[in-house]
Amino acid sequence: EEVRWILFDGDxxxxxxxxxxxxxxxxxxxxxxxxxxxxxxxxxxxLFEVSDLQYASPATISRCGMVYVDPKNLxxxxxFERWMRKWIARKDEKTEMLxxxxxxxxNKYVPACILRIFExxxxxxxxxxxxxxxxxxxxxxxxxxxxxxxxxCMLEDPNRELxxxxxxxxxxxFIFCILWSLGxxxxxxxxxxxxxxxxxxxxxxxxxxxxxxxxxxxxSMKSSWMTWERVVPEYTPPKDGKFSxxxxxxxxxxxxxxxxxxxxxxxxxxxFVGDSGTAKSVIIQAYLNSLSSDFLKLNINFSSxxxxxxxxxxxxxxxxxxxxxxxxxPTGKTLxxxxxxxxxxxxxxxxxxxxxxLLKFLxxxxxxxxxxxxxxxxNIVSTQxxxxxxxPGGGTNSVDPRFLSLFSIIGIDPPSRDCxxxxxxxxxxxxCVDLGGRRIIKKK
Numbered sequence: 001e002e003v004r005w006i007l008f009d010g011d012x013x014x015x016x017x018x019x020x021x022x023x024x025x026x027x028x029x030x031x032x033x034x035x036x037x038x039x040x041x042x043x044x045x046x047l048f049e050v051s052d053l054q055y056a057s058p059a060t061i062s063r064c065g066m067v068y069v070d071p072k073n074l075x076x077x078x079x080f081e082r083w084m085r086k087w088i089a090r091k092d093e094k095t096e097m098l099x100x101x102x103x104x105x106x107n108k109y110v111p112a113c114i115l116r117i118f119e120x121x122x123x124x125x126x127x128x129x130x131x132x133x134x135x136x137x138x139x140x141x142x143x144x145x146x147x148x149x150x151x152x153c154m155l156e157d158p159n160r161e162l163x164x165x166x167x168x169x170x171x172x173x174f175i176f177c178i179l180w181s182l183g184x185x186x187x188x189x190x191x192x193x194x195x196x197x198x199x200x201x202x203x204x205x206x207x208x209x210x211x212x213x214x215x216x217x218x219x220s221m222k223s224s225w226m227t228w229e230r231v232v233p234e235y236t237p238p239k240d241g242k243f244s245x246x247x248x249x250x251x252x253x254x255x256x257x258x259x260x261x262x263x264x265x266x267x268x269x270x271x272f273v274g275d276s277g278t279a280k281s282v283i284i285q286a287y288l289n290s291l292s293s294d295f296l297k298l299n300i301n302f303s304s305x306x307x308x309x310x311x312x313x314x315x316x317x318x319x320x321x322x323x324x325x326x327x328x329x330p331t332g333k334t335l336x337x338x339x340x341x342x343x344x345x346x347x348x349x350x351x352x353x354x355x356x357x358l359l360k361f362l363x364x365x366x367x368x369x370x371x372x373x374x375x376x377x378x379n380i381v382s383t384q385x386x387x388x389x390x391x392p393g394g395g396t397n398s399v400d401p402r403f404l405s406l407f408s409i410i411g412i413d414p415p416s417r418d419c420x421x422x423x424x425x426x427x428x429x430x431x432c433v434d435l436g437g438r439r440i441i442k443k444k
Contacts, residue, residue, distance in 0.1 A: 002043050009049045009364075010357055011400075012056045013350035020046075024063035051402055055350050076114070076144040080106060083148045094163035098155070101170035109174055109201065110147070113182050114140045116197050132190040135273055135391040135411050137401040146408045147181035153262040154218050169218070172225070175202055176216035180259060183212070184411045185273070191413070215255065228255050247286055252415050253279065257287050260386070263408050264336070269363055269385045271342075271404070274412030280388040281340050283412075288336060288386075296329050298337045302344040308354040312368060319380065325367075328381040335383045342389035343397045353397065359385075360403040 023030045028040035040046075053061060087099050112123050118140060120129040154173055155162065175198065183194045195211050207225055208214050214225050228251040238245040247253070256272070260283070263270040272280040288297045298318050300311065318335065319327045329335040345353040362368050367379045387407065392398040 003045060004043055005045050005047050007047050007049060009361070011350065011352040012048070012050050012053060012060075013348075013352065014055045014057065015350075017056055017060050021059055021063060024060075051400070071139045071141060074141075076110075076141045079141060080110075080144055080148065097167060098162055098165055098170065101165075101167040102151075102174075104167070105171050105174040109178055109198075110144065110182075112201055113178060113194075113198065114143070117143075117182060117186070117194070132194060133187045134185045134190075135187055136185060136399070136404055136409065138185050138409070139401075139405070142405050143182045143185075147177055149263070149266060149268055149408055150177040150181055153266055157219050160219050171202075172216055173218050175204075175211070176214075176218075179211055180410070181408075185409055186411065188413050191411075213251065215258075227251075231258075247282065250415070252413075253283055253286070256283050256410060256412060259410055260284065260287050264384060264386070267384055269387075269407045271386070271407035271409045272388045272412050273391055273409055274388075275414065276390060278412040278414055280412050284338055284386055284388060288338060291336070294333060296333050296335045298335060300337065300339045302339065302341045302355060304344055304346045306345050306355050308358040309371065311355045311358055312371060315362075315368075315380070316378075319383070322381070325377050325379050326381055327378045328383060333382065337383060337385050339385065339387040342387050343392070343399055345397070347397055353400070356400055356403050360400065360406065363403075363406050 020030075023040055024046065030038045030040065032038065048064065084099070084102065087095060087102065091099060115121050115123060116129075117132045120131040121127075122129075151173070154160075154177065178198065183191060183198070186194055191212065192210075195209075198211060199206065199209075206214060208227055213228060215228050215231055216225055232249050232251060232254045235248045260270055260272075264287075272284060274280050285299075288295075291297070296318070298314070300314055315337070316327075319329060321327055322331065339359065342356065345355045347353055358368070362380060363385055366381075367377050370376045370378060385407075389399060390396045
């Protein structure tokens, strides 16, 4: 017997959902504004996927069967097991050791780290601490998903042959990926606590006491730790000498741009989260400017007056019809959409940021609907998304956690003293000092 499901995915408000009450009754009738009545056929079913029912009336709730999905019930282990299946499917002599190592180090590190972050407890002792605070809401499944994405970025590197990987190297890789998945969204002070916890859990010696300052060179045969200073490129002044184009590479710009590059290579939506002045937009723009001519860039800045119609019109102006319902950039090109200030759109009286709701639908489903006309579906292809926002608090709007769960999030900390740059153009001279030991001077 054929069954067709109509999925309502998004926030519930008291306007449109009340109009659905007659459809959810036994008579299954939808009455339009012009008086026309539409009957829901027997083979059609309605499914609502929402984060809460804060604005739904008892009349609506009584007409639906409710299923509450608690993230603690399912947990993150089924997702990791599903991710492991792709490695098991191509299991051979080259990857057999890798599969055993991935399972071993997952069981050693991930449950302990998740327990410490969310509950403040340890598997090895009964001592209870305060749970660690995050800059944006994240669930344990979100963190483990980001961990598997980073592992894919490293393990599927074409410059590294997996048959030469040792279990000890996989452990170091696991620690590095845990730092930038489970630990990256923590607040700066809580990062230091997590840093000490992870060092104690691994019982290893590191060349730097703060693990976030270390880079694990998995692509090389040595697969060793090194400080980020060693991979920071030399400063090259802009050819036209414009002050606005000067960007001196530091430890911070290098590690965040490296992470962004890896995520974009995997076609994963990336999101930088940090306070104002942490160079989120500068780092992203510098990376986008370094892309080849095969990539087209689209910058969108959200404001309190941005509407979902504004967002859709901007996107549609930068894509073209390929065939049928398929839309995208010109053939052979990839469109990278950078959305800045994601926290800015106004929150309506039902708690929804309309541009965020539309962007979530597009990133999640991969298509949007035509406004007006026949409401045709438009499948958007060859398009990647990267964004930046400030954490909630101090007048900054909170962003829908369901939207954030679609992105790999990198927390951007304020620059350290070693990375601060001092510039002076009083005498048309430029003095750039990297307190980490590199000094660059440009004279007239």
